[in-house]
Amino acid sequence: MNNILFKLYQKIAFLGDAEKVHNISLPILEFIYKSYFGKVFHKKIISKKTKQFDISFDNPVGLAAGFDKNADYLNFLSNIGFGFIEVGTLTPKPQPGNPKPRVFRVINEQAIINHLGFNNKGIDYAINQIKKFNKNIPIGVNIGKNAKTDIKDAFRDYEYCLRKSYSVADYITLNISSPNTKNLRDLQSVNNMESFLDSIKILHNNLKKVYKKHTPLVVKIAPDIEEGPLKDLLNLVNSYDIDGIICTNTTIDKTNLDHKFKNIQGGLSGKPLYEKSNIVLNNVKKHLNDDITIIGVGGIDSASSANEKFKLGANLVQLYTGLVYKGPDLIKNILN
Ligand SMILES: Cc1cc2nc3c(=O)[nH]c(=O)nc-3n(C[C@H](O)[C@H](O)[C@H](O)COP(=O)(O)O)c2cc1C
Numbered sequence: 001m002n003n004i005l006f007k008l009y010q011k012i013a014f015l016g017d018a019e020k021v022h023n024i025s026l027p028i029l030e031f032i033y034k035s036y037f038g039k040v041f042h043k044k045i046i047s048k049k050t051k052q053f054d055i056s057f058d059n060p061v062g063l064a065a066g067f068d069k070n071a072d073y074l075n076f077l078s079n080i081g082f083g084f085i086e087v088g089t090l091t092p093k094p095q096p097g098n099p100k101p102r103v104f105r106v107i108n109e110q111a112i113i114n115h116l117g118f119n120n121k122g123i124d125y126a127i128n129q130i131k132k133f134n135k136n137i138p139i140g141v142n143i144g145k146n147a148k149t150d151i152k153d154a155f156r157d158y159e160y161c162l163r164k165s166y167s168v169a170d171y172i173t174l175n176i177s178s179p180n181t182k183n184l185r186d187l188q189s190v191n192n193m194e195s196f197l198d199s200i201k202i203l204h205n206n207l208k209k210v211y212k213k214h215t216p217l218v219v220k221i222a223p224d225i226e227e228g229p230l231k232d233l234l235n236l237v238n239s240y241d242i243d244g245i246i247c248t249n250t251t252i253d254k255t256n257l258d259h260k261f262k263n264i265q266g267g268l269s270g271k272p273l274y275e276k277s278n279i280v281l282n283n284v285k286k287h288l289n290d291d292i293t294i295i296g297v298g299g300i301d302s303a304s305s306a307n308e309k310f311k312l313g314a315n316l317v318q319l320y321t322g323l324v325y326k327g328p329d330l331i332k333n334i335l336n
Pocket of ligand 1: 065066114118142248249250271298318319320322
């Protein structure tokens with residue numbers, strides 16, 4: 001899609017409710033892509049090859065989790081320039097998520113607040129979608145727990161999703177950092193995380209033997225962690241043979257937002273997250289073993305903001321909110 005077309009689309013799209021627009025636009029774009037008119041989305045992959053987790057990526061710019069939760073739009077999304085796509089967050093059972101409205105644009109700040117709460121069609125559905133997709137780029141599968149599962153039993157939900165996705169995913173992300181599922185972020189504390197990773201890694205090693213294949217395991221963290229607890233968390237990531245880390249998810253810090261947005265519940269993404277996620281990225285680089293892949297995400301909206309993430313130590317980057325405000329040309333601009 002060229003930029004003029006995107007600007008026109010955005011003018012109309014921004015008049016409607018953010019979640020509704022997302023849910024209407026994507027099926028239409030996927031449909032158009034599959035039809036004769038799909039030629040407008042001609043795949044113009046700019047080759048900036050990189051190898052991470054022993055996987056070849058055509059380029060290091062990926063789509064962040066949450067945009068295509070159920071892997072419904074992979075044909076369209078894999079042809080607009082991304083080097084990889086992360087689907088999810090997926091849970092064992094389908095669930096509706098939190099009450100609506102739950103996605104809000106903060107246009108002046110080029111930001112989004114979302115309180116979706118892992119609305120998804122369940123891991124089985126998404127895995128089927130990925131199997132049907134004629135895979136042309138790496139697909140990461142981001143997993144979480146159902147809202148009704150007690151946090152003490154969270155590991156069982158992650159284990160279920162790990163088993164289901166192991167043979168199909170190119171990498172699997174343990175999302176322990178969404179602010180929209182009650183107590184989920186508690187999994188990031190050292191005591192909880194140690195027992196959590198203990199069980200997950202036993203299963204991960206077993207699956208590796210069963211399938212004779214190593215599917216990399218990645219942990220996604222919040223931007224709202226102080227350096228001390230972050231250091232403890234990273235020591236665990238280092239010692240449990242985790243393959244990658246994604247920094248970061250959305251923030252709960254809305255101090256710099258306009259009064260009318262301050263009290264909206266949910267995680268904030270986009271421009272106001274940028275500095276915060278960079279501070280975490282910088283600390284991650286300092287304390288993480290060198291052989292662990294770092295995926296930088298949070299507030300990328302230009303070539304220079306993406307470049308800064310690479311300079312701080314990211315091996316790959318992901319976008320979500322930048323894509324909503326700047327359109328798919330952002331991918332090309334970063335890569336050029
Ligand atoms: C509407 C919305 C839904 C999201 N859903 C998920 C999700 O299901 N799982 C997840 O790990 N991250 C989710 N995220 C967080 C993004 O993957 C990303 O980490 C965050 O938005 C920061 O990147 P950005 O500033 O480029 O948007 C979501 C973000 C938004 C805006």
